[in-house]
Amino acid sequence: MALRLLSRSMALHMRGLQLNTTRRGLNSYYLSRPAVTPVSWSLAQNRLLHVRITDQEAGLQTKREANRNLNPFREEVLQEPSTEAPKQRHKFRPENKLKEKSPKKKLDFGDPDTFGGANINETQDPGDLEEEEFISNPTRRSKKLKAVEYARHIKDHLKANRLNEAIAVLEQRMLREDRVKPDKYIYNLLISGCAKAGYTRKAFALYTKMRQRGLQVTGGTYTSLFNACANAPSLGDGLAKAQILRENMLEKGYEPNVKNYNAMIKAYGRCGDVNTAYMLADEMAERQLELNADTFNFLLQACAGNPEHGFRHALLTWHKMLKSGISPDYYSFNTMLRCARDCGFGDLNSMQEVLYQIAPAATGQKPIPKLEEGENEKLPSITSASTSLPAQIEVSTTASELELPNLLLPRPHLGSLVALEDVTRPHERFLLLGGLVIPPTNAAEKQLLTFVRKIGLKADIDFFNILIKKRSMRFDYENAREVLTMIRTAGLRPDIVTYGVLALGCRTQEEARELLQQMQVAGIKMNMPILGAMLRQGCANKSFSYINEIIQLSLEEGIKPNESFLRHLHNFHRGCARAIDARHPSTKTAAFKKGHSKFCDKYRLYYEELGLAGLKLEDAIAKVKERPYQKYKEPAAEGMEPLKHEQLKRKTKIRKYIKKIKIDELQDDPPREPLKRIE
Numbered sequence: 001m002a003l004r005l006l007s008r009s010m011a012l013h014m015r016g017l018q019l020n021t022t023r024r025g026l027n028s029y030y031l032s033r034p035a036v037t038p039v040s041w042s043l044a045q046n047r048l049l050h051v052r053i054t055d056q057e058a059g060l061q062t063k064r065e066a067n068r069n070l071n072p073f074r075e076e077v078l079q080e081p082s083t084e085a086p087k088q089r090h091k092f093r094p095e096n097k098l099k100e101k102s103p104k105k106k107l108d109f110g111d112p113d114t115f116g117g118a119n120i121n122e123t124q125d126p127g128d129l130e131e132e133e134f135i136s137n138p139t140r141r142s143k144k145l146k147a148v149e150y151a152r153h154i155k156d157h158l159k160a161n162r163l164n165e166a167i168a169v170l171e172q173r174m175l176r177e178d179r180v181k182p183d184k185y186i187y188n189l190l191i192s193g194c195a196k197a198g199y200t201r202k203a204f205a206l207y208t209k210m211r212q213r214g215l216q217v218t219g220g221t222y223t224s225l226f227n228a229c230a231n232a233p234s235l236g237d238g239l240a241k242a243q244i245l246r247e248n249m250l251e252k253g254y255e256p257n258v259k260n261y262n263a264m265i266k267a268y269g270r271c272g273d274v275n276t277a278y279m280l281a282d283e284m285a286e287r288q289l290e291l292n293a294d295t296f297n298f299l300l301q302a303c304a305g306n307p308e309h310g311f312r313h314a315l316l317t318w319h320k321m322l323k324s325g326i327s328p329d330y331y332s333f334n335t336m337l338r339c340a341r342d343c344g345f346g347d348l349n350s351m352q353e354v355l356y357q358i359a360p361a362a363t364g365q366k367p368i369p370k371l372e373e374g375e376n377e378k379l380p381s382i383t384s385a386s387t388s389l390p391a392q393i394e395v396s397t398t399a400s401e402l403e404l405p406n407l408l409l410p411r412p413h414l415g416s417l418v419a420l421e422d423v424t425r426p427h428e429r430f431l432l433l434g435g436l437v438i439p440p441t442n443a444a445e446k447q448l449l450t451f452v453r454k455i456g457l458k459a460d461i462d463f464f465n466i467l468i469k470k471r472s473m474r475f476d477y478e479n480a481r482e483v484l485t486m487i488r489t490a491g492l493r494p495d496i497v498t499y500g501v502l503a504l505g506c507r508t509q510e511e512a513r514e515l516l517q518q519m520q521v522a523g524i525k526m527n528m529p530i531l532g533a534m535l536r537q538g539c540a541n542k543s544f545s546y547i548n549e550i551i552q553l554s555l556e557e558g559i560k561p562n563e564s565f566l567r568h569l570h571n572f573h574r575g576c577a578r579a580i581d582a583r584h585p586s587t588k589t590a591a592f593k594k595g596h597s598k599f600c601d602k603y604r605l606y607y608e609e610l611g612l613a614g615l616k617l618e619d620a621i622a623k624v625k626e627r628p629y630q631k632y633k634e635p636a637a638e639g640m641e642p643l644k645h646e647q648l649k650r651k652t653k654i655r656k657y658i659k660k661i662k663i664d665e666l667q668d669d670p671p672r673e674p675l676k677r678i679e
Contacts, residue, residue: 030638151186158193161633162474166193167202184215191221195228199632204229204241213493221248228264230270262294269302274313277302293329300335300430303343310343311429312354315407317329319358322410336408340429355597359412406434440474442669449663458655461492469501477505490656492669495526503533509546509598512537516553526557531563539572544595547572549604555609563621570617 145153150169157166170190174180187210194203199624209227211217225245232238246264249256256264261284281299284291296317305312314336321328403415427437438444445467452459455483464487471480480502485493499519507510512534519526532548538546551569554561576596580587587593607613612620 029154039067055198075245088265142632144180147180147183147186150174150180151189152180154186154189154193158189161197163197163199164634166190181213184210184221184554187215187217188221188224191228191671192224192424195224195231197632198228198231198233199629200228200232200238200241201629203630219260222254222256223259223263226260226267230263232271237275238267242267242271258289258292258295261289262298263273264290265295266298266301269298269305272305274302274306291324291326292319293326293332296326297329297331297335299341300332304338307343309350310345311339312345312351314339314343314355315345315358318408319412336433340435341426341435344424345429355414357409358407359414404436405432407432438468442476442479442667445470446663446666449658449661453658456657459490459658460653460655461487461495461498462653464490464492465495465497465501468498469504472501472504477507480505482667486658486661489660490658492656493659494522494655496527496530499524500527500530500533503530504537506534507537507541509538509543509549512546512549526553526559528554528559528562528565531559532562532568535565535568540566544599551602551606555606555607560626561610561624564622564626566617566624569603571608573600594650 010568020037034581069626091414098612149171153169154166157163157169167190170186171184174182174186174330186204190212194200194206203225209215210221222245225244229238229242230243232241232394239397240263260278265277265280268274268280281291281295284295299317300314303310303317316326319334321332345354379496402415406412406413430437438448464483468483471477484494484498484502487498499515499522502515506515516526519530531554535547535550547569553559554565576587576599580596587596604613607615607620608626610620612623615623
């Protein structure tokens with residue numbers, strides 16, 4: 001009986017407990033409360049308040065998940081209000097029941113002005129997407145600059161002749177660090193800078209990048225690229241790139257302007273294609289474009305590049321320029337002097353025809369008309385025997401009637417010229433241009449200095465450098481050093497060219513040391529041409545100590561040898577070996593044996609230091625020879641930028657009067673040694 005009463009009381013207790021917990025979970029709003037005895041309620045309230053049934057156990061969490069999936073407009077689920085304290089709300093929540101937030105999908109509806117589907121990324125180039133992502137994530141913490149500021153940095157580097165730094169502004173800072181898209185102005189600046197420096201390959205590489213980015217190629221771009229071809233270190237490379245660029249222009253249908261034509265004539269002329277240069281000039285005339293002074297100057301440069309017939313073509317181009325009403329300038333006269341120095345006029349008959357065309361009145365003949373095809377057979381043939389000019393060049397030597405020919409005047413004349421022959425030497429061609437060649441004597445040079453002072457003409461340092469060179473080339477070293485005093489008297493300062501021509505006269509080791517000391521006081525650094533001139537004198541005088549000191553200076557100063565330096569050393573070393581093999585008497589002395597032994601050791605050490613050990617002469621020259629584009633790939637040394645950048649290149653040199661020079665006190669010609677009679 002007692003057990004039956006105990007089981008009944010326990011059943012009532014459990015029933016009350018379930019009803020109590022259910023009302024707390026549902027807040028007593030959705031379920032009806034059954035009648036419970038006060039005794040059962042009091043027992044449940046006093047004993048089992050710590051028991052709680054969760055929403056998942058009650059089945060409500062499953063309903064929430066189902067309702068969330070059916071409602072597409074509701075992105076977040078609102079939490080139901082809870083009657084419990086905030087501290088107890090998350091106390092019994094399991095960690096594995098926390099919901100992770102899903103990343104929001106970014107919707108791309110495309111360009112609002114483009115009709116059609118919104119999936120534009122499907123048809124977009126993957127490279128463009130990668131570039132946009134790369135640009136949107138800069139790596140520098142510094143502030144991005146404007147396009148004008150980047151251009152200003154590039155201009156500053158180009159003015160200071162720092163080409164590597166200018167290119168680094170585009171390739172390093174803009175593209176890699178700041179990730180800024182460059183415009184066509186930036187590319188045109190760098191292409192122009194590379195063209196002026198002769199960095200042809202980099203100029204065309206920038207041109208390729210410019211086209212890949214879809215930037216507009218302007219006329220200035222083509223002008224800079226043709227200038228890069230004209231300044232190319234390799235003539236073959238420049239001509240090939242000019243031909244490709246011209247074909248590219250024709251394919252695009254671009255019509256060149258006057259500046260483009262001038263740049264093309266300059267490129268083809270300097271690279272040796274004279275026929276194409278004149279064909280472009282004819283094309284300008286057909287299109288009725290103006291041929292200015294630059295056009296004719298570039299044609300004259302093309303003539304200077306033709307060593308066989310350049311002088312004849314230059315005379316015709318000169319008079320064509322005069323007939324067009326264009327006055328020659330400084331560059332025109334300078335180029336004509338180059339043609340007279342470096343170029344010939346071909347065969348005699350062709351030169352006679354040129355004289356008849358440019359000076360018909362002087363030759364007594366009418367100009368030869370241009371004939372059409374088929375009319376040559378109707379005219380009699382003109383031979384050299386029927387002309388009024390014999391086959392030799394002679395000038396009347398009478399002082400009272402001496403008149404030099406001048407073929408550069410608008411009305412050229414032959415002066416005292418009575419005959420014509422093949423002219424091979426530069427001073428003979430210079431006579432045809434009205435120039436007077438003075439003989440290589442001190443008396444003639446005194447007369448020239450007196451004439452310059454009489455007419456009040458100012459002289460610059462180049463005038464005295466040429467005077468030193470003329471005296472050094474005729475082995476008059478004492479009078480060559482006398483010019484250095486004349487330079488200081490005139491108030492001028494010697495430059496590196498002055499010391500270079502003075503080095504030609506350093507016959508002994510003491511003279512070389514004195515000249516190097518003067519250069520050190522003047523703040524001028526030695527270079528390989530100066531050391532090469534001293535080495536030439538040392539080899540000519542067979543001074544082993546002199547040669548060894550020049551080699552040591554080259555090693556200590558880190559001056560890289562050139563081709564002539566290595567050839568002088570090789571020829572001297574081979575000459576000594578041949579003299580020893582021939583058992584020449586001079587090789588049997590103790591001084592020769594001692595000096596030759598030291599020279600051989602120094603010569604071997606020099607080749608080992610340069611990494612030329614075991615190489616033949618031609619292979620050694622090829623190894624030390626400078627690569628044309630290597631200097632642009634290496635960073636420039638700090639503080640070694642050239643002083644003559646684009647703004648200072650055309651600055652006029654200092655010129656002084658020579659009134660203070662006492663010409664009468666200058667030394668006369670040294671007495672000539674009588675010729676020894678060979679018996």
